[in-house]
Amino acid sequence: SQQGEEDPQALSIQExxxxxxxxxxxxxxxxxxxxxxxxxxxxxxxxxxxSNEREKHSGRLRVTxxxxxxxxxxxITASRAADTASYFCATERVFGAGTILxxxx
Amino acid sequence: DTAVSQTxxxxxxxxxxxxxxxxxxxLGHDTMYWYKQDSKKFLKIMFSYNNKELIIxxxxxxxxxxKSPDKAHLNLHINSLELGDSxxxxxASSQVPGASTGExxxxxxxxxxxx
Numbered sequence: 001s002q003q004g005e006e007d008p009q010a011l012s013i014q015e016x017x018x019x020x021x022x023x024x025x026x027x028x029x030x031x032x033x034x035x036x037x038x039x040x041x042x043x044x045x046x047x048x049x050x051s052n053e054r055e056k057h058s059g060r061l062r063v064t065x066x067x068x069x070x071x072x073x074x075x076i077t078a079s080r081a082a083d084t085a086s087y088f089c090a091t092e093r094v095f096g097a098g099t100i101l102x103x104x105x
Numbered sequence: 106d107t108a109v110s111q112t113x114x115x116x117x118x119x120x121x122x123x124x125x126x127x128x129x130x131x132l133g134h135d136t137m138y139w140y141k142q143d144s145k146k147f148l149k150i151m152f153s154y155n156n157k158e159l160i161i162x163x164x165x166x167x168x169x170x171x172k173s174p175d176k177a178h179l180n181l182h183i184n185s186l187e188l189g190d191s192x193x194x195x196x197a198s199s200q201v202p203g204a205s206t207g208e209x210x211x212x213x214x215x216x217x218x219x220x
Binding site: 033040041043044048088094095098 | 109138140145149150153197207208213
């Protein structure tokens with residue numbers, strides 16, 4: 001089964017900075033989704049990008065998808081301490097290992 | 106109202122015991138899932154049911170048996186618990202089955218510790 005792999009595994013930034021997380025996958029997809037998981041909580045859906053889309057925005061989130069490279073990126077602009085969480089990409093119901101983001105205030 | 110609720114939130118038990126985790130969703134979704142998240146935070150799908158019918162059954166020991174009495178409930182029963190079963194188990198639901206054309210709604214997780 002295909003599997004998303006996030007990069008980096010962990011990211012620590014200052015409040016106000018931008019955070020970029022990358023995801024790679026192995027096989028063709030219908031769409032790719034990003035989720036956030038706060039410590040000790042369930043995952044929350046952030047954004048879905050379809051295979052025929054290249055970029056999508058939602059508030060401070062920007063997601064790109066490059067199907068030729070089988071990769072996606074999640075950009076969080078003007079980060080806040082509340083953005084501290086783990087971020088996962090998912091393709092066809094399969095999740096990667098996630099990126100742990102820590103935003104320092 | 107909680108959309109996807111699972112109980113218990115924490116479960117500590119001895120090796121060899123049998124335990125169950127219950128899940129209920131009030132979103133009117135047809136599809137429900139069980140995921141296992143290990144200590145490294147890797148989230149792996151275990152089962153998926155669509156309208157009470159099993160549609161995904163990943164390579165999971167047959168000690169794990171899901172049961173869906175109706176489309177709003179998907180329970181997970183685990184027999185003869187082993188140390189390696191310690192993990193957080195997440196229930197999820199979606200409006201659309203199969204390929205991920207829609208978002209998943211997750212419960213808060215059930216942390217199982219096997220001693």
